[in-house]
Amino acid sequence: MEEELKCPVCGAFYREPIILPCSHNLCMACARNILVQTPEAESPPSRASGSDYDYLDLDKMSLYSEADSGYGSYAGFASAPTTPCQRSPNGVRVFPPSPAVLPRNSCITCPQCHRSLILDERGLRGFPKNRVLEGIIDRYQQGRAVALKCQLCEKAPKEATVMCEQCDVFYCESCRLRCHPPRGPLVKHRLLPPAQGRICRRLSPRKISTCTDHELENYSMYCVNCKTPVCYQCLEEGKHSSHEVKALGAMWKLHKNQLSQALNGLSEKAKDAKEFLSLLRNMVQQIQENSVEFEACLVAQCDALIEALNRRKGQLLSRVTKEHEHKLKVVRDQISHCTVKLRQTTGLMEYCLEVIKENDPSGFLQISDALIRRVHFIDEQWGKGILQPRMNTDFDLTLDNASLLQTILQLDFVQMRAPSPVPSAPILQLEECCTRNNSATLSWKQPPLSLVQAEGYILELDDGNGGQFREVYVGKETMCTVDGLHFNSTYSSRVKAFNKSGVGPYSKTLVLQTSEVAWFGFDSGSAHPDILFSNDNLTITCNSYDDRVVLGNTGFSRGIHYWELSIDRYDNHPDPAFGVARIDVLKDVMLGKDDKAWAMYVDNNRSWFMHNNSHTNRTEGGITKGVTVGVLLDFNRRTLTFSINDEQQGPVAFEDMEGLLFPAVSLNRNVQHNMVERKIQINEDEAMVRLLSLKGKRFHIYPMMKKTLRKKKQKVTIYHPNEKLPFLNENTKVYL
Numbered sequence: 132m133e134e135e136l137k138c139p140v141c142g143a144f145y146r147e148p149i150i151l152p153c154s155h156n157l158c159m160a161c162a163r164n165i166l167v168q169t170p171e172a173e174s175p176p177s178r179a180s181g182s183d184y185d186y187l188d189l190d191k192m193s194l195y196s197e198a199d200s201g202y203g204s205y206a207g208f209a210s211a212p213t214t215p216c217q218r219s220p221n222g223v224r225v226f227p228p229s230p231a232v233l234p235r236n237s238c239i240t241c242p243q244c245h246r247s248l249i250l251d252e253r254g255l256r257g258f259p260k261n262r263v264l265e266g267i268i269d270r271y272q273q274g275r276a277v278a279l280k281c282q283l284c285e286k287a288p289k290e291a292t293v294m295c296e297q298c299d300v301f302y303c304e305s306c307r308l309r310c311h312p313p314r315g316p317l318v319k320h321r322l323l324p325p326a327q328g329r330i331c332r333r334l335s336p337r338k339i340s341t342c343t344d345h346e347l348e349n350y351s352m353y354c355v356n357c358k359t360p361v362c363y364q365c366l367e368e369g370k371h372s373s374h375e376v377k378a379l380g381a382m383w384k385l386h387k388n389q390l391s392q393a394l395n396g397l398s399e400k401a402k403d404a405k406e407f408l409s410l411l412r413n414m415v416q417q418i419q420e421n422s423v424e425f426e427a428c429l430v431a432q433c434d435a436l437i438e439a440l441n442r443r444k445g446q447l448l449s450r451v452t453k454e455h456e457h458k459l460k461v462v463r464d465q466i467s468h469c470t471v472k473l474r475q476t477t478g479l480m481e482y483c484l485e486v487i488k489e490n491d492p493s494g495f496l497q498i499s500d501a502l503i504r505r506v507h508f509i510d511e512q513w514g515k516g517i518l519q520p521r522m523n524t525d526f527d528l529t530l531d532n533a534s535l536l537q538t539i540l541q542l543d544f545v546q547m548r549a550p551s552p553v554p555s556a557p558i559l560q561l562e563e564c565c566t567r568n569n570s571a572t573l574s575w576k577q578p579p580l581s582l583v584q585a586e587g588y589i590l591e592l593d594d595g596n597g598g599q600f601r602e603v604y605v606g607k608e609t610m611c612t613v614d615g616l617h618f619n620s621t622y623s624s625r626v627k628a629f630n631k632s633g634v635g636p637y638s639k640t641l642v643l644q645t646s647e648v649a650w651f652g653f654d655s656g657s658a659h660p661d662i663l664f665s666n667d668n669l670t671i672t673c674n675s676y677d678d679r680v681v682l683g684n685t686g687f688s689r690g691i692h693y694w695e696l697s698i699d700r701y702d703n704h705p706d707p708a709f710g711v712a713r714i715d716v717l718k719d720v721m722l723g724k725d726d727k728a729w730a731m732y733v734d735n736n737r738s739w740f741m742h743n744n745s746h747t748n749r750t751e752g753g754i755t756k757g758v759t760v761g762v763l764l765d766f767n768r769r770t771l772t773f774s775i776n777d778e779q780q781g782p783v784a785f786e787d788m789e790g791l792l793f794p795a796v797s798l799n800r801n802v803q804h805n806m807v808e809r810k811i812q813i814n815e816d817e818a819m820v821r822l823l824s825l826k827g828k829r830f831h832i833y834p835m836m837k838k839t840l841r842k843k844k845q846k847v848t849i850y851h852p853n854e855k856l857p858f859l860n861e862n863t864k865v866y867l
Contacts, residue, residue: 555636654793
């Protein structure tokens with residue numbers, strides 16, 4: 132457990148630990164040492180946006196997500212002045228002590244996960260203190276009778292000689308004389324021996340947890356959305372006002388129960404690991420015994436042929452010794468690896484058990500989510516073949532001594548057991564392989580005359596640009612559908628079989644073309660329950676007076692996409708919102724209220740753009756019944772633009788659009804939306820980029836259409852998608 136209690140920068144026990152948004156801890160002094168000033172023009176978004184550390188919400192819809200986390204170290208800007216730095220005992224770059232007043236745009240990078248963060252005006256005081264960790268370190272040090280160190284020594288802390296009961300600080304003799312002289316108001320302070328001071332500190336009543344944003348308020352509630360304790364003032368004034376909150380005590384008990392349940396499974400894995408280590412140690416002894424027995428047998432055989440085998444005997448013994456050493460090395464390496472893994476597991480278990488003993492709800496909840504994830508992660512690691520021996524104890528060699536003496540010089544080991552064959556290459560069933568939208572389905576089978584049984588298969592796809600292959604499926608099934616691919620992309624795929632003997636050869640490479648354009652409607656599965664669907668999920672309304680969100684059933688991550696919606700009903704001047712959103716956007720508030728959506732909301736007179744509850748670009752011109760609202764998402768330019776009745780509404784609404792985004796709408800019971808079905812006219816100049824929308828089905832106008840356009844503003848009509856068009860082909864392209 133000691134590794135859990137040491138700072139990754141200084142390598143010592145945490146002193147005044149703070150919790151970073153990535154759930155890792157740092158000493159307050161170490162955090163000051165690794166602060167870096169960044170150029171204002173290149174600063175990443177502020178922590179106040181609430182989205183800096185959403186990197187754990189991975190894109191589950193895309194096989195190769197383009198929504199990069201965007202985090203990096205800001206310690207080396209070309210425009211920033213160079214700052215001499217040193218390295219801590221753990222290899223982390225440490226900069227000279229920061230000034231008392233932090234400069235604007237100070238950046239701190241977590242030394243464990245390398246996530247960077249720009250500090251706000253509160254600086255390091257904006258990070259919560261990990262009081263639970265402090266209490267566990269105190270108990271751990273007291274249990275081990277570790278000498279208390281001075282809390283004011285800058286480099287190598289000296290052993291503390293006194294503790295001030297009023298200041299609650301341990302001093303060495305030199306720091307006491309320098310920082311706590313026995314004169315003035317300090318003469319009344321009571322100085323205690325370190326051991327007694329530790330007991331007094333432990334017996335002193337625990338400080339009440341106060342809010343980092345409102346220092347005069349105590350934590351009283353828990354924000355489910357932000358996963359952090361909050362005070363009543365946060366709920367009334369802060370960013371948590373529209374979030375789901377629950378009682379602090381109830382969430383404390385719930386998370387304790389979750390951590391305890393996760394530890395139960397990990398405890399079983401640790402027990403199995405101990406038994407496995409015992410098995411490996413027994414294997415070492417058995418290998419040694421078998422080695423001695425095998426060598427004795429070999430010597431006995433060689434003695435019968437001593438005259439002819441003298442030179443050969445040394446060579447054979449050398450090979451046996453190498454085999455012996457190889458087996459021992461493999462098993463000992465596995466013992467070492469498993470021992471390290473077990474020590475980490477038991478250390479985490481002890482640390483988690485100590486955390487569970489804590490009675491500080493807010494402090495516990497600050498670290499419980501990270502601990503639960505770590506417990507599950509280590510639990511999964513134990514299940515990945517770690518508890519299986521990598522080497523058997525038998526020497527699969529035998530000596531053939533029936534040969535004639537004249538062939539002794541050619542005498543060699545022969546394997547006692549011939550290796551089992553690997554499976555043959557699978558055969559792809561082309562008639563069952565297909566693509567639909569941005570998903571691909573592949574089917575395969577074993578060769579009909581194959582005598583070797585396959586235990587499973589490995590399916591690999593490239594990145595759609597001719598890059599390296601990556602595993603996308605491992606299992607026993609002979610059919611697999613891969614979702615979240617890019618539209619209008621060519622993917623190469625191949626499959627191979629495996630059994631206990633190894634992995635067989637690859638099948639022939641199959642090339643699949645995803646759909647050139649997307650076919651989509653509204654997604655009833657992920658929508659808010661108050662949303663009502665009709666017309667094959669192309670028409671929506673709501674039975675609530677509150678705004679509810681619904682997404683499209685297809686997401687986009689590159690290319691240019693345009694769709695339109697018509698207003699079929701508009702009563703009492705509501706504010707419907709249109710735009711795009713992440714898959715995990717809030718469904719019970721107006722679109723654009725959180726940082727997962729980018730939207731335009733509009734009433735009967737004007738419109739606004741909104742993201743993360745920030746309203747911008749008020750524009751005159753509203754909507755009524757029968758109006759058509761258009762949305763243009765351009766990943767090439769990384770922009771989002773809106774239009775009303777084919778006229779652009781305001782400037783470019785949002786820039787730097789990236790990642791997997793879904794069409795999104797929010798509305799209440801006063802509005803009804805419908806995907807547009809209409810004929811569309813375009814000009815020759817627009818033929819290269821304009822995207823048309825029919826009943827939620829979008830088509831690109833390709834360059835080959837320009838051959839049919841002879842004059843400016845010549846009209847081209849696109850009819851219902853069921854009609855066969857010469858320049859559009861929705862059939863799947865599958866070929867070898």
